[in-house]
Amino acid sequence: MVDKLDGRRIAVLATDGFEQTELTEPVKGLRAEGAQVEIISLKPGKIQGFHHDQKGEMVDVDKSLDHVKADDYDALILPGGVQNPDSLRVNAKAVAFVAAFVKAGKPISAVCHGPWTLIEAGGVKGRRMTSWPSLRTDLTNAGAHWVDEEVVVDGPLITSRKPDDLPAFVTKTVEILSAARKQAAE
Numbered sequence: 001m002v003d004k005l006d007g008r009r010i011a012v013l014a015t016d017g018f019e020q021t022e023l024t025e026p027v028k029g030l031r032a033e034g035a036q037v038e039i040i041s042l043k044p045g046k047i048q049g050f051h052h053d054q055k056g057e058m059v060d061v062d063k064s065l066d067h068v069k070a071d072d073y074d075a076l077i078l079p080g081g082v083q084n085p086d087s088l089r090v091n092a093k094a095v096a097f098v099a100a101f102v103k104a105g106k107p108i109s110a111v112c113h114g115p116w117t118l119i120e121a122g123g124v125k126g127r128r129m130t131s132w133p134s135l136r137t138d139l140t141n142a143g144a145h146w147v148d149e150e151v152v153v154d155g156p157l158i159t160s161r162k163p164d165d166l167p168a169f170v171t172k173t174v175e176i177l178s179a180a181r182k183q184a185a186e
Helices: 019-034 083-088 091-104 117-122 132-139 162-186
Strands: 009-013 036-041 044-051 054-060 077-078 109-111 151-154 157-160
Touching: 009 044, 009 091, 019 036, 019 044, 019 054, 019 109, 019 162, 036 054, 036 077, 036 109, 036 162, 054 109, 077 091, 077 117, 077 162, 083 117, 083 157, 091 117, 109 132, 109 162
Parallel strands: 009 036, 009 077, 077 109, 109 157
Antiparallel strands: 044 054, 151 157
8 A cells, every 4th residue: 555645755844942742743644654754954963852841852853954955855844842943044044945845836834833934934925824823923924814723724835833733733734745746646
């Protein structure tokens, strides 16, 4: 039996301060469906996860931004945590990487504070989306239509609010990526 995402390459862009489950649960769910998932970061080595405000586990980085391009991947995952996207959105290479996915119309899944980086990459204007509630004003000011829903899909953009939404977020991400795979095969 062929898994839904066999042959799909997915980038997860994260750095120190990511919310542990917002990285590990999508990775686990996507890999379970056959996707090749790579953790991309600002630097090689390991990055520090957090469980809210407490240190979590370290996660191995597969590749640094210096060694990848958006063309190498079919989709992008942007986990939250506060420190993670706050660091990414001020890094020119990270913003350019995300912007390349936006420009190409590739699927992007962002959860919690993850949309901060999308704002910098010009990926939210005119989009219906959700996030952690504290990003509402930031997203609205950047031209998004913010809603308080578990998971929101607007074109290639999939967003969710918080760790409690991860089951729906992962399910919807797999669904959208599977549909994109079928379209590409036609």
